Amino acid sequence: xxxxxxxxxxGLGLIGSSVAxxxxxxxxxxRITGYDADPEVRAIATRIELADDIADSAGxxxxxxxxxxxxxxxxxxxxxxAEFADDLPxxxxxxxxxxxKASVLAALRAVLPEATIVPGHPVxxxxxxxxxxxxxxxxxxxxxxxxxxxxxxxxxxxxxxxxWEALGAQVEIMTPRHHDLVLAVTSHVPHLIAYSIVxxxxxxxxxxxxxxxxxSAGGFRDFTRIAASDPVMWRDVFLNNREAVLEILQxxxxxxxxxQRAIRWGDGDQLFDLFTRTRAIRRSIIEQGxxxxxxxxxxxx
Amino acid sequence: xxxxxxxxxxGLGLIGSSVAxxxxxxxxxxRITGYDADPEVRAIATRIELADDIADSAGxxxxxxxxxxxxxxxxxxxxxxAEFADDLPxxxxxxxxxxxKASVLAALRAVLPEATIVPGHPVxxxxxxxxxxxxxxxxxxxxxxxxxxxxxxxxxxxxxxxxWEALGAQVEIMTPRHHDLVLAVTSHVPHLIAYSIVxxxxxxxxxxxxxxxxxSAGGFRDFTRIAASDPVMWRDVFLNNREAVLEILQxxxxxxxxxQRAIRWGDGDQLFDLFTRTRAIRRSIIEQGxxxxxxxxxxxx
Numbered sequence: 001x002x003x004x005x006x007x008x009x010x011g012l013g014l015i016g017s018s019v020a021x022x023x024x025x026x027x028x029x030x031r032i033t034g035y036d037a038d039p040e041v042r043a044i045a046t047r048i049e050l051a052d053d054i055a056d057s058a059g060x061x062x063x064x065x066x067x068x069x070x071x072x073x074x075x076x077x078x079x080x081x082a083e084f085a086d087d088l089p090x091x092x093x094x095x096x097x098x099x100x101k102a103s104v105l106a107a108l109r110a111v112l113p114e115a116t117i118v119p120g121h122p123v124x125x126x127x128x129x130x131x132x133x134x135x136x137x138x139x140x141x142x143x144x145x146x147x148x149x150x151x152x153x154x155x156x157x158x159x160x161x162x163x164w165e166a167l168g169a170q171v172e173i174m175t176p177r178h179h180d181l182v183l184a185v186t187s188h189v190p191h192l193i194a195y196s197i198v199x200x201x202x203x204x205x206x207x208x209x210x211x212x213x214x215x216s217a218g219g220f221r222d223f224t225r226i227a228a229s230d231p232v233m234w235r236d237v238f239l240n241n242r243e244a245v246l247e248i249l250q251x252x253x254x255x256x257x258x259x260q261r262a263i264r265w266g267d268g269d270q271l272f273d274l275f276t277r278t279r280a281i282r283r284s285i286i287e288q289g290x291x292x293x294x295x296x297x298x299x300x301x
Numbered sequence: 302x303x304x305x306x307x308x309x310x311x312g313l314g315l316i317g318s319s320v321a322x323x324x325x326x327x328x329x330x331x332r333i334t335g336y337d338a339d340p341e342v343r344a345i346a347t348r349i350e351l352a353d354d355i356a357d358s359a360g361x362x363x364x365x366x367x368x369x370x371x372x373x374x375x376x377x378x379x380x381x382x383a384e385f386a387d388d389l390p391x392x393x394x395x396x397x398x399x400x401x402k403a404s405v406l407a408a409l410r411a412v413l414p415e416a417t418i419v420p421g422h423p424v425x426x427x428x429x430x431x432x433x434x435x436x437x438x439x440x441x442x443x444x445x446x447x448x449x450x451x452x453x454x455x456x457x458x459x460x461x462x463x464x465w466e467a468l469g470a471q472v473e474i475m476t477p478r479h480h481d482l483v484l485a486v487t488s489h490v491p492h493l494i495a496y497s498i499v500x501x502x503x504x505x506x507x508x509x510x511x512x513x514x515x516x517s518a519g520g521f522r523d524f525t526r527i528a529a530s531d532p533v534m535w536r537d538v539f540l541n542n543r544e545a546v547l548e549i550l551q552x553x554x555x556x557x558x559x560x561q562r563a564i565r566w567g568d569g570d571q572l573f574d575l576f577t578r579t580r581a582i583r584r585s586i587i588e589q590g591x592x593x594x595x596x597x598x599x600x601x602x
Binding site: 075099123124125126127128133135137138140142143145172178181182183185186187188189190191192193194195196197198199200201202203204206207209211212213214215216217218219220221222223224225226227228229231232234235236238239242245246248249251252253255256259260263264266268271272274275276277278279281282283284285288290291292295296297298299300301 | 400424425426427428429434436438439441443444446473479482483484486487488489490491492493494495496497498499500501502503504505507508510512513514515516517518519520521522523524525526527528529530532533535536537539540543546547549550552553554556557560561564565567569572573575576577578579580582583584585586589591592593596597598599600601602
């Protein structure tokens with residue numbers, strides 16, 4: 001039995017268009033409706049036949065949905081939900097894919113006081129953006145975190161779990177606050193540091209940008225991939241998960257300061273101990289299927 | 302005409318074994334001699350036929366070489382050169398592949414006062430280590446930086462350039478001090494930050510290591526690759542390029558502090574501007590063939 005029969009996807013970028021493709025592949029009888037605030041994106045989505053129907057407004061998109069999946073930047077969730085609030089069927093479940101959960105839940109609850117809301121976050125993506133960047137297998141083997149409010153009935157959470165599992169994901173349930181802390185560590189602060197280091201490198205006077213590019217295979221290029229992610233999406237994540245990001249960033253700053261001191265004073269043992277310990281984490285990530293075992297991420301050589 | 306006829310490779314890890322394989326592929330008539338201080342590595346090198354001959358001592362390895370390529374951690378360069386100093390042919394060129402150049406040049410010059418030394422650094426690698434991790438195409442399309450002392454004759458530099466070009470690399474020449482600054486930006490500080498962030502993530506009380514691993518596809522896993530690189534090699538790089546690493550780290554810290562403040566005060570425009578600017582660098586790196594154009598580094602999905 002299918003968890004949902006009529007799925008509406010609001011926001012047709014990398015994630016929204018991947019959800020559409022994955023649903024079509026995994027559950028071909030589900031009717032998919034798409035909507036995007038950008039008419040150009042709607043035109044592309046129509047042309048590449050991303051959904052059974054591309055609606056012209058958020059309200060028209062949700063009118064007969066049993067699942068409404070919001071795939072817009074986290075700062076836009078409240079506004080888009082307000083647009084369709086009057087047209088949302090009473091029995092529909094509203095979910096999302098945003099990277100911060102406490103703020104999204106608050107924003108949605110503010111404009112949809114009676115709706116069944118089960119916030120979610122598939123931990124998957126690439127550095128590319130837009131409706132043509134998505135692909136059906138993006139969620140396969142990845143984790144999707146659901147963060148229901150306290151007191152949410154079991155049935156809608158179970159249906160959403162079945163939905164994500166059908167797309168190939170594994171599902172974990174946690175509180176919005178814990179999600180935000182975990183993702184600050186595994187995603188938000190790494191992105192912030194990557195953006196920062198790429199910015200620093202391109203601002204130096206003594207090293208030219210052309211040198212930075214030429215010699216980027218020494219490690220720098222790894223950081224440029226995530227620093228090429230969607231700017232609006234990431235601006236919104238940082239503004240909406242401020243507390244957890246600042247907390248983890250503070251911890252990282254302390255640890256970097258300790259390494260700085262070890263380098264200044266020539267404490268090789270401290271460096272060696274850390275560098276040995278970090279190898280084990282990489283091994284576990286590969287063993288648990290969360291990264292490619294091939295050297296260099298499997299880049300072509 | 303071959304730039305060298307008898308190449309000795311001292312240190313048979315990832316880079317040394319890749320040089321051996323690349324030489325055999327590009328210049329099959331060159332006689333390759335290998336040496337490694339670790340008898341176990343010598344046994345593996347013999348078994349996999351990495352060289353025409355695996356010598357039992359550094360002195361025996363260099364005795365008839367016209368190029369001696371040192372592929373050991375930068376902290377070990379001086380000691381290994383001292384071992385073979387008495388056996389080095391007068392006309393041999395000594396080079397290396399170390400990640401810091403001013404310190405290596407000083408260490409080699411101290412024990413080889415009369416030798417022709419042309420330090421080098423192929424900017425290439427993977428996170429794997431050891432004689433079996435190497436491959437012949439590692440240097441193809443990558444840059445190799447040569448940092449000759451002032452007053453070095455043109456001929457040895459030209460021969461070494463021809464050697465690296467035969468292995469598929471592009472060659473650039475700069476001073477040791479400039480190399481050390483450029484690599485602090487494009488390689489050393491990125492590695493330090495990656496090691497640090499992986500360490501921070503595994504030390505938190507509120508987020509378990511199992512959660513860090515599960516949800517690493519949000520960006521964190523990108524950092525674990527370079528944080529899995531050889532601990533001895535990297536300890537030595539930081540101890541031997543202290544000044545430049547601390548200088549660039551200071552710049553990065555200032556920039557991170559500015560972003561921290563932008564997040565705290567909700568300055569979305571500042572975040573958006575940086576995140577837009579960093580996309581352009583990624584594009585240039587791909588355009589110039591220094592990274593894979595495929596999304597997610599071409600990871601399998």
